[in-house]
Amino acid sequence: MDQRCNPSGSATVKPLxxxxxxxxxxxKHFPDPKKGLVKAVDGVSFQAKPxxxxxxxxxxxxxxxxxxxxxxxxxxxxSGRATVNGFDVATEGEKVRGSIGFMSTSTALYGRLTAREMxxxxxxxxxxxxxxxxxxMAFAIDKLNMGEFIDRQCDKLSTGQKQRVSIARTIFHxxxxxxxxxxxxxxxxxxxxxxxEFIEEARDxxxxxxxxxxxxSEVERLCDQIAVIHDGILMGQGTVNELKTxxxxxxxxxxxxxxxxxxxxxxxxxxxxxx
Amino acid sequence: xxxxxxxxxxxxxxxxxxxxxxxxxFITPMFVVLMMVMLFGFIMESVGKKENIPVHFVKTSxxxxxxxxxxxxxxxxxSSEAVGKSLILSGKARLVVxxxxxxxxxxxxxxxxxxxxxxxxxxxxxxxxxxxxxxxxTMRDGIEKQxxxxxxxxxxxxxxxxxxxxxxxxSGKGASTMILSLLPYMIVLFAFTGGFSIASDIVAGEKxxxxxxxxxxxxxxRTQIVLGKFFALMTVCFCSSMSALFGLVFASIAHLPGxxxxxxxxxxxxxxxxxxxxxxxxxxxxxxxxxxxxVSTYARxxxxxxxxxxxxxxxxxxxxxxxQMIGFTGLASQFWINLVxxxxxxxxxxxxxxxxxxxxxxxxxxxxxxxxxAIAITIAIRMFNREKVLLRV
Numbered sequence: 249m250d251q252r253c254n255p256s257g258s259a260t261v262k263p264l265x266x267x268x269x270x271x272x273x274x275x276k277h278f279p280d281p282k283k284g285l286v287k288a289v290d291g292v293s294f295q296a297k298p299x300x301x302x303x304x305x306x307x308x309x310x311x312x313x314x315x316x317x318x319x320x321x322x323x324x325x326x327s328g329r330a331t332v333n334g335f336d337v338a339t340e341g342e343k344v345r346g347s348i349g350f351m352s353t354s355t356a357l358y359g360r361l362t363a364r365e366m367x368x369x370x371x372x373x374x375x376x377x378x379x380x381x382x383x384x385m386a387f388a389i390d391k392l393n394m395g396e397f398i399d400r401q402c403d404k405l406s407t408g409q410k411q412r413v414s415i416a417r418t419i420f421h422x423x424x425x426x427x428x429x430x431x432x433x434x435x436x437x438x439x440x441x442x443x444x445e446f447i448e449e450a451r452d453x454x455x456x457x458x459x460x461x462x463x464x465s466e467v468e469r470l471c472d473q474i475a476v477i478h479d480g481i482l483m484g485q486g487t488v489n490e491l492k493t494x495x496x497x498x499x500x501x502x503x504x505x506x507x508x509x510x511x512x513x514x515x516x517x518x519x520x521x522x523x
Numbered sequence: 524x525x526x527x528x529x530x531x532x533x534x535x536x537x538x539x540x541x542x543x544x545x546x547x548x549f550i551t552p553m554f555v556v557l558m559m560v561m562l563f564g565f566i567m568e569s570v571g572k573k574e575n576i577p578v579h580f581v582k583t584s585x586x587x588x589x590x591x592x593x594x595x596x597x598x599x600x601x602s603s604e605a606v607g608k609s610l611i612l613s614g615k616a617r618l619v620v621x622x623x624x625x626x627x628x629x630x631x632x633x634x635x636x637x638x639x640x641x642x643x644x645x646x647x648x649x650x651x652x653x654x655x656x657x658x659x660x661t662m663r664d665g666i667e668k669q670x671x672x673x674x675x676x677x678x679x680x681x682x683x684x685x686x687x688x689x690x691x692x693x694s695g696k697g698a699s700t701m702i703l704s705l706l707p708y709m710i711v712l713f714a715f716t717g718g719f720s721i722a723s724d725i726v727a728g729e730k731x732x733x734x735x736x737x738x739x740x741x742x743x744x745r746t747q748i749v750l751g752k753f754f755a756l757m758t759v760c761f762c763s764s765m766s767a768l769f770g771l772v773f774a775s776i777a778h779l780p781g782x783x784x785x786x787x788x789x790x791x792x793x794x795x796x797x798x799x800x801x802x803x804x805x806x807x808x809x810x811x812x813x814x815x816x817x818v819s820t821y822a823r824x825x826x827x828x829x830x831x832x833x834x835x836x837x838x839x840x841x842x843x844x845x846x847q848m849i850g851f852t853g854l855a856s857q858f859w860i861n862l863v864x865x866x867x868x869x870x871x872x873x874x875x876x877x878x879x880x881x882x883x884x885x886x887x888x889x890x891x892x893x894x895x896x897a898i899a900i901t902i903a904i905r906m907f908n909r910e911k912v913l914l915r916v
Binding site: 342346348355361369 | 732739743
């Protein structure tokens with residue numbers, strides 16, 4: 249079924265079901281002076297439920313981040329519809345934002361605040377009361393092993409320590425939905441492991457996790473459901489095994505390449521003959 | 524706690540930890556004001572030290588020169604005009620007086636006194652004025668002696684006498700002319716430049732460092748976020764302006780070298796003038812904070828913001844500089860001045876320090892300031908709510 253937006257942008261929308269994250273024919277188009285209309289996301293529909301890690305798999309520029317930005321109300325959808333925790337992203341932005349935690353390696357910390365101040369600042373904005381703050385802070389410090397650097401300015405933290413502060417900031421207000429936008433990009437193996445363990449734990453605690461990545465091994469390890477996005481279009485959806493079966497491929501990588509209709513420009517026989 | 528207040532508190536906390544803000548918004552205004560007061564004070568005192576500039580004269584037997592020698596002038600006799608010229612060329616003499624051959628009109632001879640000096644040298648002009656004054660006094664003394672010898676009172680040498688009779692306008696005690704030129708200018712200027720240190724950081728910096736998106740996904744609305752940032756900027760602008768004022772107050776209290784002449788009439792700061800000044804300053808500071816926020820929101824990154832801020836600075840600087848000179852023109856009394864942003868505030872602060880507040884002009888200035896501040900913050904809020912502007916990187 250072609251899920252892309254109609255040219256007028258007025259997608260037919262059905263009443264939404266009570267899942268934690270639902271998108272229906274979600275579109276985001278940007279006017280570009282050089283390229284004309286850029287369809288960053290073009291008719292993406294999926295659903296994610298509690299206790300599930302839902303992977304958005306795609307190459308750089310596929311539309312994963314734009315999708316997450318729409319779901320977190322940073323961007324307004326051009327057309328289509330999405331709900332998070334039952335709240336419409338277009339009309340109930342504040343409630344949506346109160347229901348989510350968002351983490352990405354590209355989102356930075358305030359360098360001149362200490363880790364504690366940074367976490368407390370965002371907790372305050374998420375409405376965590378002073379009485380809750382103390383016990384939650386103690387829990388987060390213990391859980392993420394931040395005692396050594398909690399009162400150090402964020403500028404002076406290592407990458408791994410910064411990532412732990414980001415995790416604390418993301419979960420501190422105990423949101424039911426968590427968005428992770430390439431959370432391990434640029435991290436070393438040990439820090440990546442911490443992040444992935446944290447995501448698995450969130451799933452085990454009944455959170456709905458939307459996980460965007462282009463790393464196949466992470467998808468195979470973490471994701472219960474996957475949506476493959478390419479050029480803003482949803483190319484396939486299902487479990488890892490379902491995608492392999494649908495494409496008749498042995499590995500997720502090959503299944504992905506088939507779904508995005510990748511054609512290699514390198515002809516092995518010709519290159520061998522030349523050499 | 525209100526999200527705007529949380530954003531405000533966080534911004535202030537970050538600003539206070541930022542060396543650029545501490546130096547740019549708090550230390551620099553005080554330092555600059557202290558330096559300027561001492562420098563201008565030194566210049567004023569130098570101009571006042573009349574007897575210290577020596578006058579050279581070519582050797583003469585003219586009796587007038589004998590009389591001038593009795594004045595307080597420092598006189599140095601030289602042998603010839605050529606020597607005098609070489610002394611001027613080498614910078615060792617400011618004024619050389621040459622008694623030329625008198626002009627003969629039959630029954631009357633006119634004395635010719637030639638004054639040689641470098642007309643581009645201020646101290647030479649001062650030396651010339653001192654000499655002319657001494658000469659005038661010498662001639663008057665001579666006339667008085669002749670009048671007394673003829674049985675007339677010496678006052679007959681001055682058929683018309685001028686007497687100063689200052690009229691008190693407004694509340695009375697006001698600052699000196701130099702303070703009136705300097706203080707409103709400094710207060711207005713630092714209200715704007717003080718915010719520079721943080722303006723590029725406050726939104727453009729958040730875009731560049733990728734912290735803005737984290738903030739946008741909190742339940743706080745964009746309007747609440749931008750208001751928190753606006754009030755933080757306003758606080759810094761206001762504190763910077765007050766730092767300039769504190770610098771001047773400190774110079775006045777500490778009796779710093781060279782400031783005595785400048786401070787002899789006080790600063791013109793009375794409880795009334797301070798209240799009036801704050802009433803004008805707050806809308807101006809809000810207007811400046813709004814402009815800085817608009818620039819920072821529009822810019823893609825800190826560098827772009829700094830480029831725009833440099834341009835905006837020129838727009839603010841021109842009326843601010845003009846406000847320094849307004850006392851020398853007749854424009855201060857014209858009502859349209861009160862319709863020109865920045866200039867109107869400086870002009871009315873000047874009037875408040877003189878104790879001569881015109882409340883119609885004051886009301887117009889404050890009203891325009893409030894309207895402009897409201898427009899600026901409305902634009903900033905609208906821009907902050909537009910994803911196209913906010914997410915352009």
